[in-house]
Amino acid sequence: MKDYDVIVIGGGLLGCFAARNLCRRKMHIALLEAREDVCTGISRANTAIVYPGYDHKPGTLKAEMCVRANARFDALCRELDVPFSRCGSLMVSYGEKADAVLKKKYENGQSMGVPGLRLLSGEEARKKEPALAEGVSTALYAATAGTVNPWELGIAACENAAANGAELCLNTRVLNIRRAAEGYRVETDRGDFSCRALVNCAGLGADRVQGLLFPTPVHISPDAADYLILDRAAKNKPAHIIQYEPEDDGKGFNAVPTVEGSLLLGPSKRKNETDYAVNAEGLSFVRKRAGQVLPGLDLQDTIRSFAAVRPNPQRSDGSSIGSFVIDNPGPGFWSLIGIKTPGLTCADELGRFVSDKIAAELGAEENPVFNPCRTGIRRARDLSLSERVALVRENAAYGEILCHCEDVTKAEVLEAIRRGADSVDGVKRRVGAGMGRCQGSRCERAVMELLAEALDIPVAAVRKNGPGSEILEGGHGKN
Ligand SMILES: Cc1cc2nc3c(=O)[nH]c(=O)nc-3n(C[C@H](O)[C@H](O)[C@H](O)COP(=O)(O)OP(=O)(O)OC[C@H]3O[C@@H](n4cnc5c(N)ncnc54)[C@H](O)[C@@H]3O)c2cc1C
Missing domain, CATH: 1.10.10.1100 (BFD-like [2Fe-2S]-binding domain)
Known part of the structure; x- marks a missing residue:
């Protein structure tokens, strides 16, 4: 049996950043991932926005982490040699009801100390972003919003964790977890591992992984989302991230100019869907929204579509939980369950959070040779x-x-x-x-x-x- 101080289960963004941050202390770390590579789950299919932090309830851990994470993002991407575009965002409304939502978000952001927020008139918004459809009534401009390639970031964190001594065990699915004299015994389809502490970052399976040993406070109720990608040569692409706050109660919409130069459009929302196959109805919703907000786009420039799956955390009575679920059901056992948006933005913050908790529990010292820098592939x-x-x-x-x-x-x-x-x-x-x-x-x-x-x-x-x-x-x- 292989022995470690800490085992991280799940090699998505959260697991990769947990492993990287655990390496800041003198601890022997293993990252167990069921699939053949890291960042192939939720972390490969999402909206890729680095959020400014005005969207979340002030005073919550999620809101605080998001604002802090955003401020640190340039430094993080420099360390990991990953492209990051701080292109700014415009959340736009086309009527009084949505105007009021934007005003509330602005006030939220102000109370959270989000820098660079401004409420713009429709005219100011269209001056800043001529690709917007006429009739914009208000826009919330966030100078600090940005975009990053999510899997590139996760892979970089994983490479950096490995360079700092973490062991990456791919094709290793956790099947059972038991208590052991000094921590936990983790049974996998590649043999057993033992550890003093454990971080459960199993994404869509995080509720089940915790359920192998402890009751889980939430269950994941997934739903799916569809996206389109327009070629980098597409005309009339916006320079900012455009977020549409609808006047009706329908789903909003994002257009994200990616770091690769393409344009990401979406998402749709499909209840109780759990696979990564796109859906015609979902895609036609995305096309409709794109036409409403950015009418100059030619959707013939679409180069691909993809679907994502959201890990919605729900209580046993079916009510949803809006905040991050971080559970500590046993000594040294930490679970990140149902971490939706802004989990990409906050991946490093969440990794720091659990690694600090575990280091304190295990009394681990700082690792004086930890090197936060990784060199990307020369392009x-x-x-x-x-x-x-x-x-x-x-x-x-x-x-x-x-x-x-x-x-x-x-x-x-x-x-x-x-x-x-x-x-x-x-x-x-x-x-x-x-x-x-x-x-x-x-x-x-x-x-x-x-x-x-x-x-x-x-x-x-x-x-x-x-x-x-x-x-x-x-x-x-x-x-
Ligand atoms: C539609 C959508 C849009 C989003 N947009 C944004 C955004 O714009 N900005 C933002 O900040 N956040 C966004 N997010 C949130 C962000 O993408 C997630 O918070 C983040 O990717 C979660 O990563 P994860 O590591 O929890 O999950 P995953 O990436 O799914 O990783 C979990 C891993 O655990 C592995 N695993 C599962 N069970 C086991 C097992 N038993 N043994 C071993 N391994 C196991 C899986 O194979 C998987 O690789 C979005 C999320 C969704 C769904």
Whole structure:
């Protein structure tokens, strides 16, 4: 049996940041992930907004964490060498009822000390963002809102945790947890582990993981959401994140200019749906909202659609819980259950929170050699022509472009594989090969051949993958 001070269950954003922050102390850490890679669950399919913090109830941990997390985001992304765009957001309304909602959010934000908030008239809003439909009555401008690639951030945190000594155990599903003399015994499909403390970050399965040993205060009631992505060449894209507050009681809508240059539109909301398959009705809702708010967009520029699943936490009477659920049902046992928006924004804060609690419980000392910095994969497309030429002289594989849509070279794909990508999807999530207009139809074969060679398997055996329904295995609804 392998012994650790702390085991983190689940390699999504929350688990990766919990592991990274636990490494700040002298502790032996393992991260157990059921799937073949990290950040393939909720963390790969969401709206990608780094929220300013005006949206949450003042005084709650969620609101406080969000404001603090937002202020730290530039520094965090510098440490992890991940692109972050602080593009600002405009939440827009088209009538009195929604105007009042925006005013309330503004007041919330003021009381929370959110910097850079302004209420704009419709005219001011359209001046700032000419792509908006006419008739805007009010806009709440938040200068500190931004966007990040969620899985890139999570993978970076995981790489940094591993560089600081955390052990990553992929394809390792937790099946049972028992009490042990000095902590917990964690039984998995890859053998047993023991630990003094445990962090449960199992995403959609977090209620069930806690339920293996303790009662759970909430159950996850999932629902699904649909999104569209427009090509970076699409015309009339907004420069800011646009959030639409509807006048009726319907669902709002976001348009997010991503760090890759594409435009993310969505989400829809579908009750009690639990799989990652898109739904025609959901997508037509997203198209309708896009047409209402950003009428100059040409939806023919759509390059892909995807679905996400929300882990809504509910009490046993079915009532929903609006805040983060952080539970500590036994000594050294911490659960993050049903962490929805702004879980991406707050992933590092939540990781710090649980790691501080555990360090205090275990009496762990600071780790004097913890290094918070990680170097990302060198991207040829970010270089000037002369820098690029110099790089090709150093490494000829930087001269071979495999993904023409996203300008990804063979050298970058090889580096993604060296860092742990073992499927087409794993490469895509590390260097973006296949994410562009042709969605991999030109580069997929070349990526598969490189994977086959590196993994020493036939090309036909190379996995493509995508968000897996097995994430929901044994759990909710359909699956
Ligand atoms: C539709 C949607 C939009 C969102 N938009 C935003 C946004 O714009 N901004 C923002 O700040 N936040 C946003 N969020 C929230 C954010 O995406 C999540 O809070 C965050 O990704 C949660 O990550 P996680 O680590 O909890 O879950 P996951 O990423 O799902 O990770 C959990 C992991 O646990 C693993 N696992 C499960 N069971 C076991 C087991 N038994 N053994 C081992 N491993 C197991 C799974 O395989 C999975 O990899 C959004 C969320 C949703 C759903």
